[in-house]
Amino acid sequence: MSGAVSANEALLRAVRAGRMGEAAGLLDGMPDAERRACLPSLKDLRKELRAAPWDAASRKAYPALHAAGAACHTGAAGTATWLTAADLRWSQASPGVLLHVLGDRERDWLGDVAHRLADRPPLAQVPYELMSGLVRLSGCPVPTTETYVVGWIEQVGSLWQRGDTILQRLRQDPYTAELVAAVFEIADIGSRLDWLFGDGPDSWFNALAQLTREGALDRKATVDACVARLLRGGVPSDCRVFLRLLTALELTRDEERERAADWLALASDAVSTVASHAQSVLGSLALDGELTPRQLAEMSGGVLFRPEKKLVRAQLVLLGKALRRDPSSAAELLPAVAQAFGHEDTDVQERALKLVERHLDAAPPEVRGEVADAAEELSPGLRVRATETLGLDGAGRAPEPYVELLPPAPEPARVPSAPDSAVELAEEVGALLTSDGDVATFERALDGLVRHGYRDRDALAEALKPVVTRLWWVDADPQYSSTVEKHFREDPHGLEVVLATLLGQVSTATLHRAVQHGPMTDPCVHSALAAAFNARLWEAAHRLRTDPLPFLLATPTWGSGLLEPDEFVARLDEYRRLGARPGEADFTQALLRVRRDDPAATAAAADQAASLGTTEGNRLALWLTSDGPSLPWSSRRTSGVRILLELGELDGVPGEFPPAFRRLGRPVGLFSARAYCAHYWDRSERHHWLAVVPGRRELVAARLLRELSSVAVEDTRGNASVLPLIAEAPGEAGEAVHLCVAYGLGARHPEDRLSAVDALLVLAARGQLDAEALGADLGQLMHRGAVKPLRLAESVRTAATTGAYATVWEILRAALPVLLADLATDGAASSARGFGELLAVAAECAERTGARGCMAHLAQAADRRGSSRLVTQARRLRATLDHGVAA
Known part of the structure; x- marks a missing residue:
């Protein structure tokens, strides 16, 4: 017994002093009974070091303690737990030392420890060299857990100092086939592969493709795993990486054909880049006659309603080629083409209508009926065209009178009494x-x-x-x-x-x-x-x-x-x-x-x-x-690209008011105009300010105008959240309120634009919206560059699709002439991103509401050469206003 105590004391002294070599020598050949006897003292030392300052002495002891504790555990579970302990993680023994002190154990025991370590989550940061060393010593099956596979991938990428390539390293690894198969099962692995190996000639993708060609990896299993991973979806980096691998595998036509069902699913539901690849594969098969018209129609049903316009347009092009190649396929394909009649983009609708016009004569009568039913989804202008050019009775039914749909005006809510308890x-x-x-x-x-x-x-x-x-x-x-x-x-x-x-x-x-x-x-x-x-x-x-x-x-x-x-x-x-x-x-x-x-x-x-x-x-x-304080006079001023508002003195504020309340009557111009202040960063009280002066929201809106303008001018986030409260507040909605809404509609961030749309609809529902004044403000703000047309187009499209087409039309009817005048004068607006989108929303609203008349400078835009979106939508709007089409 005295010998065991002596070994215990010697090991403890060596560990405390951080003498790793001495501690390893004492552990060599130590019987299990002595190891178990040493363990309590090592655990006590670990508790002592936890409470000790993080100084040189404690840092020196930790690696030796890490190795000794692992070696003195005689159970695999205890060893694995000790090795991965959080307090030992940041100053642990090297994998080489750990393999030395553990290497004399039985092979089954070493394999058990290896698999227990591999089962730990990646956050445990188990060294791959330790796990792989234990696998090598034990001869156990290689683990395929996330921790082990991620460690293997990083190890392969970190051996660049040897001068060989990834392909050579993978060829030399006896476990490459098993570990590559496991890669496809690990979530979010793409970011590691992408970051470590990139796209060069020595990339991971090219290496795996070459191993597949050499037969080191089973080709069918690899292709199937890759396609299955793409079908599963996931984060963009995963989809990007496995699509690159699939491309590098260079599938044969037979391999593409036998996976037609997979391509159909990917084209409908996968992320844009994967769907585009699937679409190209299916398109090639279709044009070579290896895809039936029914399969192509099934594919179109999924693709034509994707949000990516590029994919939708490419699908219509493919359908056109297929119809030209085989006119007899019109019975199957034209109903698929007609599905695009319901697309939100009228350019897509028009492309689809042109295809139908070109090929409808080759279709049987029942197909004409299906197309007629689908034509009900066309925009009003295109619906009239369908009636005239195709003679579709279903498209020519008398339109119902337009009815504006606005949300119900919010009802005032009582403040409940304070709790009794x-x-x-x-x-x-x-x-x-x-x-x-x-x-x-x-x-x-x-x-x-x-x-x-x-x-x-x-x-x-x-x-x-x-x-x-x-x-x-x-x-x-x-x-x-x-x-x-x-x-x-x-x-x-x-x-x-x-x-x-x-x-x-x-x-x-x-x-x-x-x-x-x-x-x-x-x-x-x-x-x-x-x-x-x-x-x-x-x-x-x-x-x-x-x-x-x-x-x-x-x-x-x-x-x-x-x-x-x-x-x-x-x-x-x-x-x-x-x-x-x-x-x-x-x-x-x-x-x-x-x-x-x-x-x-x-x-x-x-x-x-x-x-x-x-x-x-x-x-x-x-x-x-008494009459009480009256609303002050207001005047506009400019500051850079901004349009701001000055308020005069609020008359009628009693002199006996406390000083804090008398400040409410001061003109806005008396206060320092600063870009930032304490209230800019702390927005928690803003929604209470409307209740300080209820019924006088112009006072609040004028004081918030600069902050609200920043959501459009400086791309800040969150300032527009107060807009719905301003819209719901009692009182006059004057210049300040309308300018605040205008800036919100041009906000950089979607949540701010949605707040502005909510405010717009509430004002309209309460009958307090001056659409012409708001449109004039928006026109001037776009002219000055404070509001970008594309952002405004997204906002007003959202408002219109709720049913407020007439409201949006009145706004755009006042806003667009300013940009059209710029275009007519010097063509500057032709490069304004989103101007065409804004015209498209205006045309849609005009068609649905039956607007007619003329718009200043619209004819010059419509008469321009080319087929850009700006020009085509200007022509569409002019045609609508000339004909007075109603939905």
Whole structure:
């Protein structure tokens, strides 16, 4: 027993000192019993090193510990677990040392360890040299797991120093056939093959193709595996790599023919590059008579409705060649051609119609009926042409009157009352902390915090503790107390300042300074709205500490931020009964929110307010009987490619308003015009600003105009998310609102364009959209280069396909003449990417709505030479307006 202890101590000393050679010598020939006896001490050393600093001593010990621990485990599972442990991974023994200390074990045991290591996920980073060495020593079957195969691939690619080629390395590897077969089963392997080997003469693809030609790899199995992998789909890199391999294999005509069903599936559903290859193979077979007309028709049914126009056009070309080669195939192929009548691109529809016109005479009568039915899907202009040239009765039925389909106008939603339970309120606050929430949710929670803080502040604080634990200031170190104070002095951060006050994390002095002096100086154009919003939060927090409010006066009745006048009067009456002193900011916010568009209700509320006999009641009565602040004058100005808006002073803002609210009346031009400010980066409060001045969304839109213009001019992301809220808000939709929507329609990112389309449809549904003014704005913005025609085309196409063809036509009828004038003057617009797409949307809308008349400068565009999309769509639009075609 003393000998075993001595060996244990000697091994432990060698490992601790990092003497790898000595440790390996002690392990050589060591019996299993002694190995097991050494293992507890090695495990204790591992625990010790985990807690030790990452210094030279610990780094020196780790490799020896890694090797010794693996060797002292007598079970394969334990050895594999030790070898792949995360804490040993970054400073492990080399594969050569590990193979030395493990090499004297039984072959079955070594094979078991090899397969257990190969079963680990790639993130375990098991060295390939270790796994392959164990396979070699044990003679076990080679593993084909992802970890082993990926390691093999990387090993093959890393031996360039030897001067040989990939092909030579694969020829020398006895396991190449098994491992290549496994490559086809591993997901996302293409990026590794592509990155390591590229496309050169010494590429992976060429090497495998050559091995297949030499017979080292079974050709049929390799081709089948490659095609199966393409059918499975996956990430683009996988499809790209296996398509290159398939191309390098140079399939014979017999091999292509026997896989016709696979090509049909790939042409219909695979990624674009793979589908294009399958289409070319099938096309070659069809033109050589080795594909039946039925198979070609089946193929066309899948390809003609793919989004890639290149594939669709290539398929129509193929169908045309097949019809010329064998006119008798018209019975099978013309119904397939007619499927393209429903394609969204009218160029595709026209190509298909030309094919039908050319070959319909060779088709039996029943085919004419099928084509007639399909012609119902043609655009209105092409449908008339089909009636005239083909005599298709089905295409000539009287069109139904056009009906505009707009979404229902959003209905105002009431703000529910605050939760009765502090626990329920805390749950809602927790949800708000993880998502900004809308106006109704925020105002309900704020009012609930004030109400429960008035009733039982301690119970509320206790209920809130579990939901605020993630906030950094909750358990802030006392030495950072000044940081917390500064944090809430500069900004209330939404509900956080109220929560921090309830939990005693912010001082009364800090809250008092914020209430008295407002925010730190911030002259940006958003600061007026932000100051008014923040003033009420600071005041609510300060009053919780000094003189709690029973509830908030300004909590809106509606989610838009509007407050019913009778509800405001009832709250003031309750304040009078309780003897409570209203908060100045809260009362001012309530005045700005009170609804005054119902004269009878307003007059009744004014009389009730005056009868209260309080200062606030008298102020409310005066406010309700006065005209209130009027919308300021506006004027346009340009800034680079942008068109922006200046607002004048807001008349009628009472002098007794707190300073934070008086800033709302200042002209926009008084604020510093800066590209970036704190509000540019933090967008969480923007949707609340509309509720600060409900009914006056032009004030908000004008202050957000520069940020919204950036989605089109600077390709920023996310700023347009506020557009649907602006569209749903009450009040006049003037120049600022329409300019904001115009920039959103030209946004770089699809999600911003969708927000703008939503706003456009809401304004149209509410009868507040000035389509002509919006179109004129878009025309000028495209002329200046602020909005790109292609982006606008995508936006208005989306809006039109919802059923708003007439709305979109009115917009484009005002926008297009500006670009057409540029084209007529100097041809500059002919190079504007997307102009043809914009004309195509206009033509579609004009056809569906039955528009007629003339458009300035359209004739010059239509009379230009050539067959570009711009010219063909200009001709289509002119023809539509000349004929007044209705869908």
